[in-house]
Amino acid sequence: MGCAKELILEHGVEKVSMDDIARKAELSKGTLYLYFSGKDVLFSAICEESAARFSEYVQSRLEDGISGLEALKRYWVSYLETFGESEDLFILFNMRHFLAPAGSFISLEENAGTASYVFYYLLKEMIEQGIRDGTFEKDTESCLVVRIIITLFSQAVENAAKLPRTARKSALVIDELKTVFQIILRGIAREGIDPSCLILPEMNVISKLEKKD
Amino acid sequence: MGCAKELILEHGVEKVSMDDIARKAELSKGTLYLYFSGKDVLFSAICEESAARFSEYVQSRLEDGISGLEALKRYWVSYLETFGESEDLFILFNMRHFLAPAGSFISLEENAGTASYVFYYLLKEMIEQGIRDGTFEKDTESCLVVRIIITLFSQAVENAAKLPRTARKSALVIDELKTVFQIILRGIAREGIDPSCLILPEMNVISKLEKKD
Amino acid sequence: MGCAKELILEHGVEKVSMDDIARKAELSKGTLYLYFSGKDVLFSAICEESAARFSEYVQSRLEDGISGLEALKRYWVSYLETFGESEDLFILFNMRHFLAPAGSFISLEENAGTASYVFYYLLKEMIEQGIRDGTFEKDTESCLVVRIIITLFSQAVENAAKLPRTARKSALVIDELKTVFQIILRGIAREGIDPSCLILPEMNVISKLEKKD
Amino acid sequence: MGCAKELILEHGVEKVSMDDIARKAELSKGTLYLYFSGKDVLFSAICEESAARFSEYVQSRLEDGISGLEALKRYWVSYLETFGESEDLFILFNMRHFLAPAGSFISLEENAGTASYVFYYLLKEMIEQGIRDGTFEKDTESCLVVRIIITLFSQAVENAAKLPRTARKSALVIDELKTVFQIILRGIAREGIDPSCLILPEMNVISKLEKKD
DNA sequence: TATGAATGAGTGTTCATTCAT
DNA sequence: AATGAATGAACACTCATTCAT
Numbered sequence: 001m002g003c004a005k006e007l008i009l010e011h012g013v014e015k016v017s018m019d020d021i022a023r024k025a026e027l028s029k030g031t032l033y034l035y036f037s038g039k040d041v042l043f044s045a046i047c048e049e050s051a052a053r054f055s056e057y058v059q060s061r062l063e064d065g066i067s068g069l070e071a072l073k074r075y076w077v078s079y080l081e082t083f084g085e086s087e088d089l090f091i092l093f094n095m096r097h098f099l100a101p102a103g104s105f106i107s108l109e110e111n112a113g114t115a116s117y118v119f120y121y122l123l124k125e126m127i128e129q130g131i132r133d134g135t136f137e138k139d140t141e142s143c144l145v146v147r148i149i150i151t152l153f154s155q156a157v158e159n160a161a162k163l164p165r166t167a168r169k170s171a172l173v174i175d176e177l178k179t180v181f182q183i184i185l186r187g188i189a190r191e192g193i194d195p196s197c198l199i200l201p202e203m204n205v206i207s208k209l210e211k212k213d
Numbered sequence: 214m215g216c217a218k219e220l221i222l223e224h225g226v227e228k229v230s231m232d233d234i235a236r237k238a239e240l241s242k243g244t245l246y247l248y249f250s251g252k253d254v255l256f257s258a259i260c261e262e263s264a265a266r267f268s269e270y271v272q273s274r275l276e277d278g279i280s281g282l283e284a285l286k287r288y289w290v291s292y293l294e295t296f297g298e299s300e301d302l303f304i305l306f307n308m309r310h311f312l313a314p315a316g317s318f319i320s321l322e323e324n325a326g327t328a329s330y331v332f333y334y335l336l337k338e339m340i341e342q343g344i345r346d347g348t349f350e351k352d353t354e355s356c357l358v359v360r361i362i363i364t365l366f367s368q369a370v371e372n373a374a375k376l377p378r379t380a381r382k383s384a385l386v387i388d389e390l391k392t393v394f395q396i397i398l399r400g401i402a403r404e405g406i407d408p409s410c411l412i413l414p415e416m417n418v419i420s421k422l423e424k425k426d
Numbered sequence: 427m428g429c430a431k432e433l434i435l436e437h438g439v440e441k442v443s444m445d446d447i448a449r450k451a452e453l454s455k456g457t458l459y460l461y462f463s464g465k466d467v468l469f470s471a472i473c474e475e476s477a478a479r480f481s482e483y484v485q486s487r488l489e490d491g492i493s494g495l496e497a498l499k500r501y502w503v504s505y506l507e508t509f510g511e512s513e514d515l516f517i518l519f520n521m522r523h524f525l526a527p528a529g530s531f532i533s534l535e536e537n538a539g540t541a542s543y544v545f546y547y548l549l550k551e552m553i554e555q556g557i558r559d560g561t562f563e564k565d566t567e568s569c570l571v572v573r574i575i576i577t578l579f580s581q582a583v584e585n586a587a588k589l590p591r592t593a594r595k596s597a598l599v600i601d602e603l604k605t606v607f608q609i610i611l612r613g614i615a616r617e618g619i620d621p622s623c624l625i626l627p628e629m630n631v632i633s634k635l636e637k638k639d
Numbered sequence: 640m641g642c643a644k645e646l647i648l649e650h651g652v653e654k655v656s657m658d659d660i661a662r663k664a665e666l667s668k669g670t671l672y673l674y675f676s677g678k679d680v681l682f683s684a685i686c687e688e689s690a691a692r693f694s695e696y697v698q699s700r701l702e703d704g705i706s707g708l709e710a711l712k713r714y715w716v717s718y719l720e721t722f723g724e725s726e727d728l729f730i731l732f733n734m735r736h737f738l739a740p741a742g743s744f745i746s747l748e749e750n751a752g753t754a755s756y757v758f759y760y761l762l763k764e765m766i767e768q769g770i771r772d773g774t775f776e777k778d779t780e781s782c783l784v785v786r787i788i789i790t791l792f793s794q795a796v797e798n799a800a801k802l803p804r805t806a807r808k809s810a811l812v813i814d815e816l817k818t819v820f821q822i823i824l825r826g827i828a829r830e831g832i833d834p835s836c837l838i839l840p841e842m843n844v845i846s847k848l849e850k851k852d
Numbered sequence: 853t854a855t856g857a858a859t860g861a862g863t864g865t866t867c868a869t870t871c872a873t
Numbered sequence: 874a875a876t877g878a879a880t881g882a883a884c885a886c887t888c889a890t891t892c893a894t
Contacts, residue, residue: 017867028876030871039868144392151368152361179354180361187400191408231885241859243888248857252885443888454855456892465889570818577794578787605780606787613826617834657864667880669867674878678864 001046005091012161013043013095047095050088052115055122057082068130069185069197075126076181076200079153080174092119093150093157120146127188135197136188145188152180214259218304225371226256226308260308263301265328268335270295281343282398282410288339289394289413292366293387305332306367333359340401348410349401358401365393427472431517438587439469439521473521476514478541481548483508494556495611495623501552502607502626505579506600518545519576519583546572553614561623562614571614578606640685644730651797652682652734686734689727691754694761696721707769708824708836714765715820715839718792719813731758732793759785766827774836775827784827791819 003024007016018039022029036042058078062071082089123146130136156177163173178200185198216238220229231252235245249255271291275284295302336359343349369390391413398411429450433442444465448455462468484504488497508515549572556562582603589599604626611624642664646655657678661671675681697717701710721728762785769775795816817839824837 018869019867029869030876030878031874033869034875141392144389145396147368148365148393148396151365155360155364155368176357179357183358183361183400184396185400186402187396187398189399195404230883232883242886243860244858246886250886444890445888455890456855456857457853459890460854567818570815571822573794574791574819574822577791581786581790581794602783605783609784609787609826610822611826612828613822613824615825621830656862658862668865669881670879672865676865 001042001049004042004046005050005087008046008091008094009087009165018042043095047092048115050092051119053088054078054082054092055115055118058122066129067133067135068126068128069133069135071126071129072185073200075123076178079177089153090157090160092116093154094161120150123149130188134190135193137190140188145184148184149181152184153177156180214255214262217255218259218300221259221304221307222300231255256308260305261328263305264332266301267291267295267305268328268331271335280346280348281339281341282346282348284339284342285398286413288336289391292390302366303370303373305329306363306370333363336362343401347403348406350403353401358397361397362394365397366390369393427468427475430468430472431476431513434472434517434520435513435591444468469521473518474541476518477545479514480504480508480518481541481544484548492555493559493561494552494554495559495561497552497555498611499626501549502604505603515579516583516586518542519580520587546576549575556614560616561619563616566614571610574610575607578610579603582606640681640688643681644685644726647685647730647734648726657681682734686731687754689731690758692727693717693721693731694754694757697761706772706774707765707767708772708774710765710768711824712839714762715817718816728792729796729799731755732789732796759789762788769827773829774832776829779827784823787823788820791823792816795819 004016004021007020007024018029018032021042022032025032032042036045058075061074061078066074079089124142127136127140127142127145131138131140131142156173160167160173163170167173182198182200185200186195189195189198217229217234220233220237231242231245234255235242238245245255249258271288274287274291279287292302337355340349340353340355340358344351344353344355369386373386395411395413398413399408402408402411430442430447433446433450444455444458447468448458451458458468462471484501487500487504492500505515550568553562553566553568553571557564557566557568582599586599608624608626611626612621615621615624643655643660646659646663657668657671660681661668664671671681675684697714700713700717705713718728763781766775766779766781766784770777770779770781795812799812821837821839824839825834828834828837
């Protein structure tokens with residue numbers, strides 16, 4: 001799975017074949033199929049792992065009694081951190097098409113129990129908390145908004161995937177993502193909410209992490 | 214081209230091969246290649262046609278001196294109408310990945326002169342007009358917003374493509390799309406703009422059209 | 427035929443399709459097949475024409491009572507001239523493989539009556555005259571020598587065909603050809619023949635022609 | 640590789656497709672591509688093998704301090720022997736076009752390290768030794784002569800390939816080849832060299848081998 | 853006489869998957 | 874548990890040739 005992830009990060013999901021993975025893993029194809037009964041199974045497993053890791057990471061940064069908006073901000077910071085570190089999210093979003101060919105994240109609701117669902121559910125909860133807090137409009141369809149966010153992040157990842165790998169965490173890519181996120185937040189914010197509340201943390205927040213690289 | 218469109222509508226761009234198209238068109242592969250010198254040429258032609266048709270349709274509904282917001286509303290109505298009628302937009306959005314594999318609509322700016330560019334440019338102009346009108350925030354990045362809209366519409370199309378074909382124009386799909394569009398508009402609206410201005414026309418506007426089906 | 431020749435000169439025999447020729451000739455493929463019942467027929471016709479033209483050219487430069495060696499030298503000069511002028515020979519040699527797939531020029535002897543045969547026969551006669559003159563060894567197999575010359579010239583042409591078209595008549599290419607020709611002449615010369623007799627005319631003989639270009 | 644060689648021997652390089660080879664080898668195309676990643680790779684491998692085998696064979700028949708002329712004679716004998724036995728040379732010459740499409744053996748000099756280069760280099764060295772020995776003219780261009788020999792042998796092979804396979808080793812074919820070789824040797828021999836020295840060994844030298852067939 | 857649409861077998865190549873060992 | 878040889882359908886694309894008009 002590690003090797004498969006490496007290859008996906010390097011070349012994109014679509015270009016990675018089972019041959020490539022087996023070769024990289026120094027495994028025979030037979031053995032690979034022993035562990036994963038098919039390409040979709042393997043790729044799903046990778047998604048699950050990435051989703052689980054990111055979900056855990058985000059959850060570890062949440063506290064009880066936190067506001068929906070605050071949670072979303074921490075989600076964003078986690079995103080920035082993870083994006084620069086483990087690239088789990090990159091994988092997750094990049095594989096979305098492969099993963100859920102039948103309806104993307106819509107049908108995900110049925111997949112309760114999977115890590116991908118947790119990942120989805122987490123975001124949904126944050127938005128619903130925001131609604132309860134009075135930050136977001138009461139009639140906000142949380143499911144839809146989650147899908148919007150995921151779609152836009154995926155698109156950004158897909159675009160970034162075309163760039164050389166080192167350029168992906170560039171300020172430009174991340175700044176664009178931030179703008180997109182903010183537009184969505186403003187788009188669902190309740191009237192009267194101070195727009196300055198909806199501004200996401202600057203990326204220099206994670207500068208310490210980057211220095212480690 | 215008709216058969217190719219049919220197949221794309223039925224199975225999605227990625228699953229359609231030249232063989233399939235030839236078979237559906239009751240043409241030999243040779244003949245198909247007589248008309249279109251390659252897969253990309255054929256698919257581009259389809260895109261261009263769809264883009265041209267939709268762009269013309271929208272433009273025919275615009276008037277001089279119209280506000281950016283009003284233009285966007287008419288864009289939306291055109292969308293609704295076209296979506297229910299010719300499925301051109303469906304095709305166009307579904308083929309986005311194929312068309313511009315390197316960066317989606319980003320690099321499209323270079324393709325000035327193509328119908329796809331007009332399609333993109335039209336939307337961009339509307340947003341910029343909105344900025345000039347004072348409807349949208351001054352620092353709105355019009356390119357980015359266009360990409361957001363296209364991405365989200367594409368995603369919706371992609372999701373809809375998984376549904377049985379008849380269900381695609383369902384009130385549900387369209388309603389979702391409308392909500393998405395409204396969120397974006399609200400997300401970029403200037404502070405103080407009356408949110409009720411940003412509400413898109415009801416779909417019963419096009420109910421007469423649907424009745425014809 | 428003119429268009430076909432152009433294309434062959436530009437891209438080499440193997441790369442030229444009937445489509446290309448029809449397009450270049452601004453003819454429909456149907457019409458092309460009306461005149462030439464197949465690719466081989468068309469290409470043979472071209473060969474015949476080139477062979478006829480070159481043969482006539484050479485013959486016009488021969489006189490009665492000329493020695494075999496002198497005739498061969500005039501053949502060489504004609505070659506130089508034609509090579510720089512009409513490129514008939516280039517075509518002829520380049521198409522050898524296509525022309526006579528069953529045994530190249532060997533079986534040509536059966537094709538008595540064709541211009542290609544005349545072309546072949548001319549050379550053979552020169553060598554046989556040289557034998558009668560006492561310039562070449564008595565046991566020289568004229569047929570074989572003709573084939574050697576044709577083979578080597580063809581090879582040179584084939585190599586030259588890879589070069590940009592302007593470079594083909596370069597001193598280098600021609601000088602190599604000359605050396606090859608001289609080696610053959612020396613190889614079949616009778617013992618005691620003064621080697622200096624076997625030296626071919628310098629290419630500045632044709633300098634006037636080149637100046638015209 | 641064996642089947643590919645068979646087919647080349649039977650129909651010539653150009654007519655042999657990967658499908659043909661796979662079918663003959665009773666292998667699926669997939670399997671064939673498992674062993675050889677492409678047509679060029681497979682064909683190169685065959686060439687290399689043939690070149691290596693023949694080169695080794697020739698080298699095993701050479702001794703230190705041998706004259707260039709003597710070496711060439713042994714080369715000839717090796718040729719006769721190999722030609723009647725393994726047909727490696729047949730393949731090698733027949734594939735020349737495929738191998739080095741841009742200039743045949745000219746550019747081969749760059750491919751130092753390959754068996755094909757060794758094959759080429761061996762012949763060149765023999766000629767250069769002959770020049771040093773005083774057997775050949777001082778101004779002989781060894782590279783050119785090697786190319787001449789290879790071209791002529793290839794041509795002979797190509798012609799022979801059209802014959803029914805059994806007739807290929809016939810006295811006639813081989814005798815012709817011998818004559819050709821001798822003409823070249825005489826063509827580059829220094830003045831005063833006794834022509835009888837340049838006569839190649841009779842083919843009955845290898846009559847014992849033929850009896851085995 | 854001329855057209856040009858149509859053909860169909862063929863090209864090299866890829867890849868998820870299977871299965872005897 | 875592990876292998877790796879084998880598969881075969883799929884892919885985009887080519888081209889000499891035919892034939893109804």
